[in-house]
Amino acid sequence: MNDDLESRLRDALRPVEPRKEFSAQLLARIAAESRRPAPGRASRARGFRSSPWWLAAGLAASLFVAVGVQHHRSELDQRERGLEARRQVIEALRVTNQKLDLASRVVRGESSETLGEHSST
Amino acid sequence: MKAHKLLMFTILLAPGWTLAAGNPRLTIPDFTALSKKASDSVAISLDSSLLGMAAGFLDDSKPQDAATKEVIKGLQGIYVRSYTFDHDAAYAEADIDAIRKQLTAPGWNQLVQTRSRKTRSDVDIYVMLDGKQAIGLALIASEPREFTIVNIIGAIDLDKLHKLEGQFGVPKLDPDAEKPSSVDRKK
Numbered sequence: 001m002n003d004d005l006e007s008r009l010r011d012a013l014r015p016v017e018p019r020k021e022f023s024a025q026l027l028a029r030i031a032a033e034s035r036r037p038a039p040g041r042a043s044r045a046r047g048f049r050s051s052p053w054w055l056a057a058g059l060a061a062s063l064f065v066a067v068g069v070q071h072h073r074s075e076l077d078q079r080e081r082g083l084e085a086r087r088q089v090i091e092a093l094r095v096t097n098q099k100l101d102l103a104s105r106v107v108r109g110e111s112s113e114t115l116g117e118h119s120s121t
Numbered sequence: 122m123k124a125h126k127l128l129m130f131t132i133l134l135a136p137g138w139t140l141a142a143g144n145p146r147l148t149i150p151d152f153t154a155l156s157k158k159a160s161d162s163v164a165i166s167l168d169s170s171l172l173g174m175a176a177g178f179l180d181d182s183k184p185q186d187a188a189t190k191e192v193i194k195g196l197q198g199i200y201v202r203s204y205t206f207d208h209d210a211a212y213a214e215a216d217i218d219a220i221r222k223q224l225t226a227p228g229w230n231q232l233v234q235t236r237s238r239k240t241r242s243d244v245d246i247y248v249m250l251d252g253k254q255a256i257g258l259a260l261i262a263s264e265p266r267e268f269t270i271v272n273i274i275g276a277i278d279l280d281k282l283h284k285l286e287g288q289f290g291v292p293k294l295d296p297d298a299e300k301p302s303s304v305d306r307k308k
Contacts (some may be wrong), residue, residue, distance in 0.1 A: 079178075082177055083178055085178070086178040086179060088171075089172065089175040089189060089199065091201075092167065093189060093282065095163055096201065096273070100282070102242060102244055106236075
């Protein structure tokens with residue numbers, strides 16, 4: 001009985017030569033595993049591949065905002081200059097009218113009442 | 122008749138005036154030194170582009186703006202220098218002689234010359250005509266403590282300008298208070 005068991009165990013545990021293609025398959029598998037990226041690395045790689053789009057979109061948005069701000073500032077500047085020109089026109093005409101009025105009063109003889117004696121040359 | 126209308130008639134009816142138009146733009150001297158002495162100064166230079174810009178900001182629905190817009194329509198430039206001083210004789214006659222000299226050039230016609238001895242105010246108004254149309258106006262007003270130079274270039278309608286009276290704080294003249302005019306017109 002003991003000899004039988006021993007014989008069966010020896011038979012079961014005897015060294016077996018690997019198949020001929022085992023080594024090649026193992027090496028191929030190791031190579032394949034080393035090429036496959038780790039899960040963390042994969043997402044980083046995917047992020048890197050997609051970053052140019054986000055970068056472009058971000059740059060475009062920044063550019064858009066910058067152009068918008070510049071346009072707004074330009075419009076404000078234009079408006080400021082327009083209002084200043086308007087103020088100057090009104091001031092210029094006010095001064096002109098004031099002096100025409102001064103001449104008119106003298107011409108009309110009102111100077112004797114309001115401006116005093118006048119003379120014409 | 123209002124004095125300004127009289128001036129307009131004078132412009133339109135004066136047959137002996139030179140019709141050949143020159144350059145209505147005066148060369149205004151640099152009054153920087155004078156402006157430093159002045160208590161108040163106004164230096165306005167508006168070319169056609171600035172006038173156009175200003176017109177864009179005049180609201181037609183407001184009477185003053187609409188009237189102003191009407192006046193500046195057709196103008197190519199408005200140049201004003203006005204200086205007020207705290208004391209008499211702060212400026213020399215020579216300061217404005219350079220302007221007067223330019224107004225002796227062909228094309229300019231003296232429209233009005235007024236002298237008030239009491240206020241010692243002198244006002245000289247010149248126009249440059251192209252046919253019957255005034256294409257330039259020059260005004261020199263001098264008082265002991267103030268002098269003003271105005272040069273307007275373009276089709277000027279003094280009547281429209283006159284209508285602005287009262288809108289800029291300039292009192293409107295009473296049309297019924299007409300008195301004999303002593304306007305001096307030179308040919």
